[in-house]
Amino acid sequence: MTIEQLQTHVQQCRRDILRMVHAVNSGHPGGSLGCAEFFTALYGRIMDYSTQFTMDGIGEDLFFLSNGHISPVYYSTLARFGFFPVEELNTFRKLNSRLQGHPTTHEELPGVRIATGSLGQGLSVAIGAALAKKLNRDSKLVYVLQGDGELNEGQNWEAFMYASAYKVDNLITTIDYNGRQIDGDTKDVLDTTDLYAKLKAFGWTVLEEKEGNHLNRVIDILEKAQSETGKGKPVAILLHTEMGNGVDFMMGTHAWHGKAPNDEQLAIALKQNPETDLKDY
């Protein structure tokens, strides 16, 4: 897929996110919009996977979303890249849907391998899956996305410690470094201070990309991360993103973390992200 095609995916993904949360007047558009480039890069260029979904994913790269509340970007990506029909995005957060508010295996949605939402648990699961790959002599990689606010949870630090101590080097975590969480800026809620130094000190190979909403750069940093695997250390990417990216009034604030736009706001937001050849669901 060309960069232009991937860029089209990013734009359509933003529209999906906005329309999904608007339709049910709930959900988390801010962080979802900030990660549209990351998800598109991952599923459109980086990962090797089959849309004939199997839970074990033998011989495939695996992805785990730890900050499960950004389910809109996850669901849009899975649908647009062929895991289930895009029309199903219409059922997001509605009764009897496979697209639960937070991702789950419970309704057997293809593409999802663990329930997340209660924060701080995804990296541990990803480590387990990475260890299973090593036992299975499966050379594919395990990817995980974590929120920066989510790093408040102590379990992450147990997992950071484990992964380096036991050289889980088939694992790439990306920290969605948008600097915001529900109550405000992360520096005001619980300051992560120097995350780069912290992860370095925990024994990880740490990469940083300041332009996390620049598709080419996201692809580049993920490819660089791939080249750092298999060297005895787990790999982390600090990906600086902008919450609400692509919608001017949703950027520069934490206000849209967990709030849906009203009709008027949706119209403005969609105007800033016109429908693409991929078409609305």
Added chain:
Amino acid sequence: MIDLNFKEKKDTRSGFGDGLTELGRTNPNVVALCADLTDSLKMGNFKKENPERFFQVGIAEANMMGMAAGLTIGGKIPFAGTFANFATGRVYDQVRQSIAYSGKNVKICASHAGLTLGEDGATHQILEDIGLMKMLPGMTVINTCDYNQTKAATVAIAEHDGPVYLRFGRPAVPVFTPADQSFEIGKGILIQQGSDITLVATGHLVWEAMIAANELESDGISAEVINIHTIKPLDEEIILNSVKKTGAIVSCEEHNKFGGLGESISRLLTEKFPVRQSFVAVNDSFGESGTPAELMKKYGLDASAIVEKAKKLLT
């Protein structure tokens, strides 16, 4: 009279350890995780024989439960071992979301459960774990009574597809079930038939219930004794069949009276066949330091407490 002769005393945790060793030799998908309690959980032999399949996670139980969930993705059957307190209360949300709700085939192996942990005291003596675990949809909850049953259960749960909570203990207790038993999840075991009262016990209390039954028989009371190793799913048939005969039941467990085996039985009886019930269980309190025998006596969990409650129920 129930034959109370036994050849030896052994701890149930050794049954777990030996069962795990057997699984290591017979099932290449079985892996084990431990949070810095390898010797206490008797997991050392599995570790020695299968270093590649053993994961020492350090004192980090939350990470251990998540890792165990992840290891199932790729077909492994993880046995995650630590003390019951740290396997349940400490990591309830991890067990709930990453294991139970996610439907992962993880075996949570919990040693040092209940008062019989002894001298370490209430910080480590969890009496709420059965309740916590049985409330999780899809979770199988097992509490074994002796070395042989624990070993058999350990081997059996590897064949069961789904999350399991396996609860066992620290002290050496009489070995009275057969070494060659086949363990059937959800199937209670009738130890003795009786006509006046039903004693249903789980874990270490099975032995106490057997002693109690003999004492009751000496006093002319015929007790039916049932070994309920699986609290969820509960063997409803064996309990209902018994109370239809006896009309009275004493539930016996090393657990808070709230949330344990007794309450599961109460719910069953209320729905299907109400009879009078008495509870041999901890009366909504924490434990304390002491020897296992002292604690079982003080908190009313020994054979004499069972006899007393049974007689009171029949008067």
